[in-house]
Amino acid sequence: MALLQISEPNQSPAPHQQRLSAGIDLGTTNSLVATVRSGLAETLPDAQGRHLLPSVVHYREDGSVSVGYRAKSGAQGDPLNTLSSTKRFLGRGVADVKTLGTQLPYHFVDIHNGMPKLRTIAGDISPVEVSSEILKSLAQRLRDSLGGEPEGVVITVPAYFDDAQRQATKDAARLAGLKVLRLLNEPTAAAVAYGLDQRTEGVIAVYDLGGGTFDFSILRLNKGVFEVLATSGDSALGGDDMDRLIATWLMQQAAIADDADHHQMRRLLDDACRIKEALTDSETFAFSIEKENGQFWEGAMDRAQLQQIIDPLIRKTLIPCRRALSDAGLDISEVEELVMVGGSTRTPRVRELVGEFFQRQPHIDIDPDRVVAIGAAMQADVLVGNKQDNQMLLLDVIPLSLGLEMMGGLAEKIIPRNTTIPAARAQEFTTYKDGQTAMVIHVVQGERELVSDCRSLSRFELRGIPPMAAGAARVRVTFQVDADGLLSVTAHEATTGIESSIQVKPSYGLGEEEVARMITDSMAHAREDMDARNLREQTVEANRVLEALQAALAMDGEQLLSVGERATIEASMQRLRDRLKGDDWTAVKAAVSALNHNSTEFAARRMNASIQIALAGQQIDKL
Amino acid sequence: MAISVTDSAAERVAKFLANRGKGIGLRLGVKTSGCSGMAYVIEFADELGEDDSVFEVKGVKVIIDAKSLVYLDGTELDFTREGLNEGFKFNNPNAKDACGCGESFNV
Numbered sequence: 001m002a003l004l005q006i007s008e009p010n011q012s013p014a015p016h017q018q019r020l021s022a023g024i025d026l027g028t029t030n031s032l033v034a035t036v037r038s039g040l041a042e043t044l045p046d047a048q049g050r051h052l053l054p055s056v057v058h059y060r061e062d063g064s065v066s067v068g069y070r071a072k073s074g075a076q077g078d079p080l081n082t083l084s085s086t087k088r089f090l091g092r093g094v095a096d097v098k099t100l101g102t103q104l105p106y107h108f109v110d111i112h113n114g115m116p117k118l119r120t121i122a123g124d125i126s127p128v129e130v131s132s133e134i135l136k137s138l139a140q141r142l143r144d145s146l147g148g149e150p151e152g153v154v155i156t157v158p159a160y161f162d163d164a165q166r167q168a169t170k171d172a173a174r175l176a177g178l179k180v181l182r183l184l185n186e187p188t189a190a191a192v193a194y195g196l197d198q199r200t201e202g203v204i205a206v207y208d209l210g211g212g213t214f215d216f217s218i219l220r221l222n223k224g225v226f227e228v229l230a231t232s233g234d235s236a237l238g239g240d241d242m243d244r245l246i247a248t249w250l251m252q253q254a255a256i257a258d259d260a261d262h263h264q265m266r267r268l269l270d271d272a273c274r275i276k277e278a279l280t281d282s283e284t285f286a287f288s289i290e291k292e293n294g295q296f297w298e299g300a301m302d303r304a305q306l307q308q309i310i311d312p313l314i315r316k317t318l319i320p321c322r323r324a325l326s327d328a329g330l331d332i333s334e335v336e337e338l339v340m341v342g343g344s345t346r347t348p349r350v351r352e353l354v355g356e357f358f359q360r361q362p363h364i365d366i367d368p369d370r371v372v373a374i375g376a377a378m379q380a381d382v383l384v385g386n387k388q389d390n391q392m393l394l395l396d397v398i399p400l401s402l403g404l405e406m407m408g409g410l411a412e413k414i415i416p417r418n419t420t421i422p423a424a425r426a427q428e429f430t431t432y433k434d435g436q437t438a439m440v441i442h443v444v445q446g447e448r449e450l451v452s453d454c455r456s457l458s459r460f461e462l463r464g465i466p467p468m469a470a471g472a473a474r475v476r477v478t479f480q481v482d483a484d485g486l487l488s489v490t491a492h493e494a495t496t497g498i499e500s501s502i503q504v505k506p507s508y509g510l511g512e513e514e515v516a517r518m519i520t521d522s523m524a525h526a527r528e529d530m531d532a533r534n535l536r537e538q539t540v541e542a543n544r545v546l547e548a549l550q551a552a553l554a555m556d557g558e559q560l561l562s563v564g565e566r567a568t569i570e571a572s573m574q575r576l577r578d579r580l581k582g583d584d585w586t587a588v589k590a591a592v593s594a595l596n597h598n599s600t601e602f603a604a605r606r607m608n609a610s611i612q613i614a615l616a617g618q619q620i621d622k623l
Numbered sequence: 624m625a626i627s628v629t630d631s632a633a634e635r636v637a638k639f640l641a642n643r644g645k646g647i648g649l650r651l652g653v654k655t656s657g658c659s660g661m662a663y664v665i666e667f668a669d670e671l672g673e674d675d676s677v678f679e680v681k682g683v684k685v686i687i688d689a690k691s692l693v694y695l696d697g698t699e700l701d702f703t704r705e706g707l708n709e710g711f712k713f714n715n716p717n718a719k720d721a722c723g724c725g726e727s728f729n730v
Contacts (some may be wrong), residue, residue, distance in 0.1 A: 002708025003703065004640055004665050006649065011665045037710065038639040039667065047707065144707040 023376025091168030188373030447522030648684030
């Protein structure tokens with residue numbers, strides 16, 4: 001006998017037509033599934049009443065798998081066949097994985113087309129397959145809880161996930177037999193859970209401090225449209241780091257040697273976590289910890305001591321917050337709502353310091369572990385049509401600037417990072433040399449000034465430009481990024497109408513760490529990048545002047561210049577060539593302008609001469 | 624004419640209404656469709672119609688239109704749990720045969 005849920009007025013489904021849906025938070029450490037029943041969004045527990053499903057899959061020799069708590073408990077006994085935190089590898093290329101994989105015990109194998117797999121006793125498993133096992137387990141819980149097949153699900157992904165990672169998430173869902181209504185950014189889901197989508201407009205900051213990662217996002221809501229203004233974070237910062245700091249303190253207090261063995265360390269970390277959680281509700285906490293020699297050490301910690309230990313770590317999270325604010329071009333006072341996500345935001349001190357920083361009372365009413373899944377479930381409920389008056393459109397940004405290579409190896413940014421997609425920008429370029437008939441469009445991605453420091457995405461040629469003087473051709477290059485993050489670049493020459501274009505996935509294979517590294521690099525190298533850019537620009541200019549002058553001298557030098565005049569110009573040219581061997585752009589610039597000055601007279605005479613030739617034999621009224 | 628609501632159902636309805644933040648009560652009804660002819664309707668109610676009867680049961684306002692009331696008279700609304708699944712159930716003395724799924728019935 002089917003059990004019924006309360007519908008919205010006049011939205012009662014026909015029998016067997018219940019529009020069942022769910023939201024899934026597919027997390028790095030834990031996953032959750034939530035659904036809306038009788039208008040109430042709740043996460044669904046398993047038969048033991050546990051809401052969280054550890055994102056861990058254990059593979060056995062016969063190919064059978066166990067997922068969640070059962071798999072997790074087997075991790076110690078069979079670490080190589082127990083896969084956890086594989087979300088970090090989802091949609092990554094082999095090269096990306098190599099930089100990440102060093103801390104994890106898995107054997108990566110490079111299968112065809114650059115997709116990495118993990119070697120287990122049951123065969124080579126891709127990260128997508130691991131995710132699909134987790135999704136299958138949640139889907140079964142969902143069917144048991146809803147008494148039917150869900151029409152579709154909304155799965156959440158980090159806001160910084162690129163297309164490849166998003167596509168991999170969708171593939172995992174399809175493998176698990178789930179229909180994805182849409183992927184939703186985690187911070188947006190959290191904002192939806194708090195009903196912030198019911199506001200008409202406003203700027204919302206989402207502070208997500210989990211066990212091992214920190215993500216910060218700024219969203220702007222405008223007429224029911226969510227737009228991600230900026231994201232930042234630290235992929236190696238979380239509650240686990242707090243535990244480590246507390247454990248270090250415990251070792252000092254209890255005089256435990258630094259070289260404590262693995263088991264002792266494990267116990268200390270568990271103790272640290274227990275103490276941290278206890279101090280969430282009480283002011284002081286007394287405990288005893290077991291030392292290596294089997295003796296117990298009695299200790300106590302109060303909130304003030306805990307604060308001293310963890311404050312530096314919490315303050316560290318404020319740096320990415322500041323960066324995202326400046327990326328979004330916002331002042332702290334413009335942030336109207338602050339949403340807390342992730343288990344580590346249960347720590348009162350985190351709420352306090354972050355609240356102080358934003359001068360806002362954070363939203364903390366919904367369980368920070370479940371808030372993302374709950375928001376996703378609410379969105380899924382809307383998407384399957386259980387509420388008609390409430391449609392939401394959610395937008396994304398491009399994570400890194402897109403541009404092209406200019407003469408001299410300089411990167412010219414066409415679409416700056418954090419631009420909301422879909423986006424289209426165009427810029428006009430011209431030819432560098434006389435009679436140039438083709439142009440190479442080299443599409444690059446990154447924040448640095450030199451192409452060699454950016455990521456090359458693709459290159460193509462625009463051919464068939466009619467021979468013209470340098471600078472006369474007008475080539476309009478258009479960058480267009482569609483809603484799915486697909487970039488198309490078109491080059492169009494105005495006088496002839498010839499056109500050439502290409503499509504690229506800008507973010508394929510680019511990891512979150514790499515995105516972060518590329519951005520930090522651009523900050524760290526800002527000064528030298530600027531110098532390098534200036535040098536390249538001046539070099540390009542110098543070579544152009546030298547080349548033009550050389551040609552002019554060869555043509556008219558004899559007739560128009562005295563020996564002395566010619567020597568002055570040539571000396572000046574030689575000085576510029578010498579300066580070009582160094583790397584001082586100001587010296588190059590000075591030499592270019594000196595040469596320009598010394599050759600002005602020559603240029604004027606050439607101009608006069610060519611006008612005379614043009615005018616020779618012409619009657620004045622014909623002109 | 625009478626309608627009853629079990630304690631667990633009353634408690635849940637109150638909770639769902641509070642969560643929704645608006646609505647004057649719970650509307651129960653029947654509509655023609657489904658494999659056995661009639662299907663139950665259970666919805667939040669935002670307004671009262673002319674033909675509606677209102678029953679105050681255990682703090683819950685149950686609203687039923689005149690036509691549906693004929694089919695629902697004597698019905699008990701229950702909230703139960705079956706494994707992981709939970710939801711509302713109509714115990715309707717008028718229903719002669721229900722389809723296997725229980726979502727529709729015949730009188």
